[in-house]
Amino acid sequence: MSIKNVIEGGYCIGCGVCSAVDNNLKMKVNNYGFVEAYNSSRTDINPAASRVCPFSDDSKNEDVIANEFLSKDCTSIDTYIGRYIQTFAGHVLESTFRQEGGSGGMGTWILNELLVRNLISCVIHVKDTVHSLDQGLQYEYAISRTKEDLLSGAKAKYYPITLEKVLELVASSSDTFAIIGVPCFVKAIRLLQMENELYRIKVPFIGALFCGHLKSSLYAEYLGYQLGVKSNELKKINFRKKVVNSRADKYNTEATFLKGGVEHSIDKPTKKLFGTTWSYGFFKYKACDFCDDVTGETADFSLGDAWINDYVNDFRGDNIVVTRNKIINDIILKAIDDRRLKLSEINKDLVFESQSGGFRHRRDGLAIRLSMNKKVWKPQKRDYLLNNISALGARRERIYKLRYFISQKSVVFYLLLKKTNTLWFYRYLHVPFIELHKFLSGGGIINRVLKTIR
Incomplete structure (x- = not known):
């Protein structure tokens, strides 16, 4: 079972979905600040755990999952977005959704609409915990039943979390839920729904957040x-x-x-x-460098930042919205007509532009990372998304390899210097590698010196 390779190779993302099919699999925070799975007994792991793991070779890929779960109205298909109905950019006009949200307020607004229309009973999303960082994780998945509860978890959180505990609640509850998370978590929930019909019934809606990577x-x-x-x-x-x-x-x-x-x-x-x-990937999960889904291709709707022309200059923020569920798409179109939302349909190319760096790193860079040390097991990815390495050029290849090195060393350096009480030196340990990255990217001190000499 390749879930053993995932755990032993350090590719676990800590989603906790495997614990829903094997009670002996538990989540813990390791010394590097990452949530990871471990086998709490000496018994063999249930094969189902490997089938629901988003980085296991025994699980279905995003294309197979999308074909099973997404609306037949998803008639458009894009290499980077996946299947979709429509793509929008804009923000919420009503109430305080936009002011209290991380961008345009669309995530909380959509989830609240599902609640008030009685399409679900509860929302599972990430909220603050009551303790400080030295006592455990600062954020956790929790349940909200009202708009006020939803708004309390509206901000972006670059922090490790796990679904382990809330999935236990879903299984034992008579409620129905919407869940929102990063693409690999969404994929894992879909795989769980394929494994167990109960979760398909209990969780009729899933939302995704565009993702660059998760942090320790x-x-x-x-x-x-x-x-x-x-x-x-x-x-x-x-x-x-x-x-x-x-x-x-x-x-x-x-x-x-x-x-x-x-x-x-x-x-x-x-x-x-x-x-x-x-792009340097400080404190990044190793798994994130072996993921090819940026937008959450298996979710009913996906949200990102509209950091594109005509939107980025407004400090209040705007969202990119990708719809893959007809019910949600119809709710949005009606709200636009009622002037509750200020959304405009945009071309898929603008969705790519908003996440262009992330797409290049996930697709171009992934091909290079998979080619490194081929004797070591790595998660199997969708071959047709991997670009020809030779076409990228030697400079781009060096950039992606250097990023991987910087990311991996960022945590090691931090723990070393924290232990010796010399964290002030952390920046200087990274300077040579960052300056080399800038040089390869056409900037930095080295290129400025060379231009002066010329």
């Missing part, structure tokens, strides 16, 4: 450190604080902490904090 809990801890907050004082991190009169992609990172029994907060522009450049 150490990422939040390190952001707090740069903001001058100790890990044992850190209460929570707002990874995406909107900045008035700025661009939507120019947000701040805010740390809330306790000092002397009093709650304080401090924030700085995210781009001024070291390690926040997404």
Whole structure:
């Protein structure tokens, strides 16, 4: 069973879906701040666990899953988006969905519509926990039944989470649920629905968030450190604080902490904090470098940031929306007519543009990563999505290999320097590799010096 290869090779994403078919599989947070599965007994793993694991070779791929679950109205097919009905960009006009959301408020709005129309009883999404980071995970999947509960979990969270506990609730509850998550979690839930009809009935709607990659809990801890907050004082991190009169992609990172029994907060522009450049992949799960789904191709609807022309200049944020379920698509079209939403249909090319870097890394870079050390097991991917490595050129190949190295070393360096109380040195350990990456990408100090010499 390839789930053993997934766990032993470090490719587990910690989704926890395997625990729904094998009670001996549990989730834990390892020393690197990643949630991962482990076998709590000496018994053999149930073969079904391998079939529901999103990175196992025994599980169905995204194309097979989409063909089984998505509406027949998904008549459009795109290499990067998958099957879909329509693609939109815009935001919510009514109430405080947009103000309290990470982008245009569309995720919370859609989930709330499913609730008020009695299409579901509850929503399963990520919310704050009650403890601080040094006592465990800061965020967890939880259940919401009202708009107010939904809004409390509306912000973006770059943090490890697991479905392990909430799936136990789904199985024992008489309620029906909508679940929203990153693409690999959505894929795992679909695989569980294929394995057990109960989850297909209990979870009639699934939403996805466009995903670059998931982060270790150490990422939040390190952001707090740069903001001058100790890990044992850190209460929570707002990874995406909107900045008035700025661009939507120019947000701040805010740390809330306790000092002397009093709650304080401090924030700085995210781009001024070291390690926040997404392409370097600081504190990234290894599994994320072996995933080819950016938009959540198996979900009923998918949401991303509309960081494209005509939208990115509004600090309040806008969403890209991809619909794959006729019920949800019809709800959106009616709300546009009723002026509850300000959405415009956009071309699929704009969806690609909004995530172009992520698509290149997931597709071009994936082909290169799969070619590295071929004797080591790696998750099997959809062959037709993998580009010809020779066509990418030697420079691009070096860039993707360097990114993989930076990502893997970012966690190792952090733990080493934290143990020796020299975290201030963390930035300088990475400088040579980052400058080399900039050079290969056509920028950085080296290229500026070479231009001066010429």
